[in-house]
Amino acid sequence: MDGKEQNRPGELRDLKTPLFSLRGVSKRFCSVTAVDILKKVDFDIYEGESVAVVGASGTGKSTFLNILGTLDFPDEGELLFRGSNILGMEADRLSSFRNKNIGFVFQFHHLLRGFTAMENVSLPCRIRKMSRKNSIAASQSILEKVGMGHRLHHRAEDLSGGEQQRVALARALVLKPDILLADEPTGNLDIKNSLQVHSLLAGLNRELGMTLMVVTHNIELAGMMDRKVTIKEYRVVDASIDVMGIKP
Numbered sequence: 626m627d628g629k630e631q632n633r634p635g636e637l638r639d640l641k642t643p644l645f646s647l648r649g650v651s652k653r654f655c656s657v658t659a660v661d662i663l664k665k666v667d668f669d670i671y672e673g674e675s676v677a678v679v680g681a682s683g684t685g686k687s688t689f690l691n692i693l694g695t696l697d698f699p700d701e702g703e704l705l706f707r708g709s710n711i712l713g714m715e716a717d718r719l720s721s722f723r724n725k726n727i728g729f730v731f732q733f734h735h736l737l738r739g740f741t742a743m744e745n746v747s748l749p750c751r752i753r754k755m756s757r758k759n760s761i762a763a764s765q766s767i768l769e770k771v772g773m774g775h776r777l778h779h780r781a782e783d784l785s786g787g788e789q790q791r792v793a794l795a796r797a798l799v800l801k802p803d804i805l806l807a808d809e810p811t812g813n814l815d816i817k818n819s820l821q822v823h824s825l826l827a828g829l830n831r832e833l834g835m836t837l838m839v840v841t842h843n844i845e846l847a848g849m850m851d852r853k854v855t856i857k858e859y860r861v862v863d864a865s866i867d868v869m870g871i872k873p
């Protein structure tokens with residue numbers, strides 16, 4: 626049975642307009658020397674899609690993800706959200722756009738020490754000015770979904786690495802973002818915990834239709850995504866060639 630087709634509300638999705646698009650995006654870092662990362666990149670990701678970004682270290686995967694997530698900015702080009710350019714927004718509006726529409730997970734969990742799982746997950750809700758009651762209800766519900774319902778009041782530092790990453794995932798998802806961007810989310814986990822996070826991510830995409838873009842070196846995780854892309858000669862291309870041993 627293909628849960629993906631069955632569970633996604635396909636008829637409600639706008640299949641013509643991409644959720645996010647990069648148009649003519651170029652990015653160069655200038656430190657000691659100028660380093661070109663992206664040149665005139667066009668890229669689309671549609672609602673409900675899952676994309677793995679694969680390839681060698683230093684090729685610009687994180688930069689690409691950060692530009693799509695508005696954490697970094699291109700030198701030229703446009704970033705469209707449902708067809709509208711969002712790069713012209715003022716800083717405050719862009720922060721609130723990010724808070725509302727984009728969830729991030731990184732290799733390191735970045736949870737606040739001294740705060741409980743529930744408090745960490747509630748933080749985006751409080752920034753959004755949700756009531757305390759609604760924040761708690763949303764946080765508890767998503768923590769239960771990622772299998773952390775039994776650790777709501779544990780402090781971040783008292784959780785295992787895998788548990789911390791699941792709390793970070795819950796924090797990224799608590800406001801029901803349109804897209805989840807994950808940068809090597811299991812790069813710091815052992816095999817058992819990686820597998821748990823992989824199946825959570827794949828389940829979110831299949832069962833909830835969560836749009837997902839994941840930078841990963843993990844062959845198994847990349848294999849769970851609808852398509853794989855890589856950065857080659859400053860362009861984002863289909864990883865149809867064998868990249869780092871990952872075959873399409």
Ligand SMILES: Nc1ncnc2c1ncn2[C@@H]1O[C@H](COP(=O)(O)OP(=O)(O)O)[C@@H](O)[C@H]1O
Nearest residue numbers: 654655656660681682683684685686687688689
């Ligand atoms: N802020 C920065 N200033 C200068 N160079 C940077 C900066 N961020 C990344 N780079 C360089 O850009 C290249 C791509 O980085 P990154 O996007 O992190 O690659 P990846 O995620 O594929 O490992 C690397 O060579 C890195 O050293």
Ligand SMILES: [Mg+2]
Nearest residue numbers: 686687688808
């Ligand atoms: Mg990186």
